[in-house]
Amino acid sequence: xxxxxxxxxxxxxxxxxxxxxxxxxxxxxxxxxxxxxxxxxxxxxxxxxxxxxxxxxxxxxxxxxxxxxxxxxxxxxxxxxxxxxxxxxxxxxxxxxxxxxxxxxxxxxxxxxxxxxxxxxxxxxxxxxxxxxxxxxxxxxxxxxxxxxxxxxxxxxxxxxxxxxxxxxxxxxxxxxxxxxxxxxxxxxxxxxxxxxxxxxxxxxxxxxxxxxxxxxxxxxxxxxxxxxxxxxxxxxxxxxxxxxxx
Numbered sequence: 399x400x401x402x403x404x405x406x407x408x409x410x411x412x413x414x415x416x417x418x419x420x421x422x423x424x425x426x427x428x429x430x431x432x433x434x435x436x437x438x439x440x441x442x443x444x445x446x447x448x449x450x451x452x453x454x455x456x457x458x459x460x461x462x463x464x465x466x467x468x469x470x471x472x473x474x475x476x477x478x479x480x481x482x483x484x485x486x487x488x489x490x491x492x493x494x495x496x497x498x499x500x501x502x503x504x505x506x507x508x509x510x511x512x513x514x515x516x517x518x519x520x521x522x523x524x525x526x527x528x529x530x531x532x533x534x535x536x537x538x539x540x541x542x543x544x545x546x547x548x549x550x551x552x553x554x555x556x557x558x559x560x561x562x563x564x565x566x567x568x569x570x571x572x573x574x575x576x577x578x579x580x581x582x583x584x585x586x587x588x589x590x591x592x593x594x595x596x597x598x599x600x601x602x603x604x605x606x607x608x609x610x611x612x613x614x615x616x617x618x619x620x621x622x623x624x625x626x627x628x629x630x631x632x633x634x635x636x637x638x639x640x641x642x643x644x645x
Contacts, residue, residue, distance in 0.1 A: 400535035401490040401526065419630045419641035486512045488626070490526075490536070496602035496609070497538055499571045500524070501644055506633040513627035519598060520544065521558070524644055526626040527600070527619050536625055539610055543599030548592050551612070554585035556601060572642035573634070586612045596621045 488509050495503045501524075509526055519525055521544050526536045542556055542563045543549040549558055556563045585606055593599050597618040602608025610616055628644040 400493060400529070400537055419632060419643075486510065487629075489632070490538075490628075492538070495607055496604050497524070497540070498604045499575045500540075500603045501538065501628065501631065502575045502634070502636075502639075504635060505631050505639065507628045507631050507644060509626045509628045511626035513629075514624055518621075519624055519627075521547070524628050525598075525600070525619075525624050526628065527623045528625055529616075529623070538628060539600035539602055539608075539619070541598045541619075542601050543591070543593045543611075545593055545595045545597065547599065548590055549599040549611075550590035551585075551588060554605070556605070572631075573636060573638035573640075575634075575636050575639065588612050588614075591618070593618065598624075 488511055490507050490509060492501055492503055492505045492507065501507060511526075514525075519541055521541055523541045524538065525541060526538055528534065529537045542558055547558055548560075549556065550560075551557060591599060591611070597620050599611045600619050601610045601612065611618055630644055631639050631642045634640050634642075
């Protein structure tokens with residue numbers, strides 16, 4: 399699944415409000431109030447400076463339209479605009495069903511781009527990865543095999559060291575995805591893979607419809623390809639999904 403980048407953020411290291419959905423909403427409200435105060439103060443000062451000058455009907459209309467324009471431009475930050483203010487987080491729109499029902503097509507997520515600077519990715523983590531291109535789109539997958547693991551398949555079931563991965567590790571789906579019907583697809587067969595150091599075997603949660611490490615053309619993911627981790631869904635057509643953590 400290649401992601402479309404929606405926006406970028408800029409935040410001090412000590413502030414990690416955007417790691418949780420409540421933090422995003424709180425930050426958005428603060429920015430709205432702050433911008434409203436600035437816009438209102440600017441309008442008041444402008445009015446005060448021209449209060450002694452008689453206004454014609456035309457100038458009054460122009461003043462009102464200018465005030466409305468200032469308020470709309472200054473007070474209406476979207477989540478994508480908010481995410482442009484900080485550097486450690488980015489917003490993405492999901493273009494495919496390869497990770498559904500965990501993260502589905504059309505949903506928008508916030509990702510922590512510094513998630514793995516101190517701690518290495520672990521089995522079960524959802525990651526953003528650069529698919530063999532320094533400037534190409536990022537993909538979103540789940541790690542099932544880490545260094546030392548042997549990943550194989552039996553009748554479509556992913557086995558990690560001989561045991562089914564999905565039955566042990568996939569979390570309960572948060573909320574109710576809008577589109578519950580996922581198109582069927584053919585499960586690929588692959589030979590057992592021994593995961594080397596600094597490499598990862600990744601899959602999409604929607605196994606019949608995911609291009610991932612099961613295919614020779616995709617292969618294993620290396621540490622330098624991993625760019626971040628999704629943290630929550632901030633918009634979805636299925637309203638019960640808004641604010642869901644991605645895990």
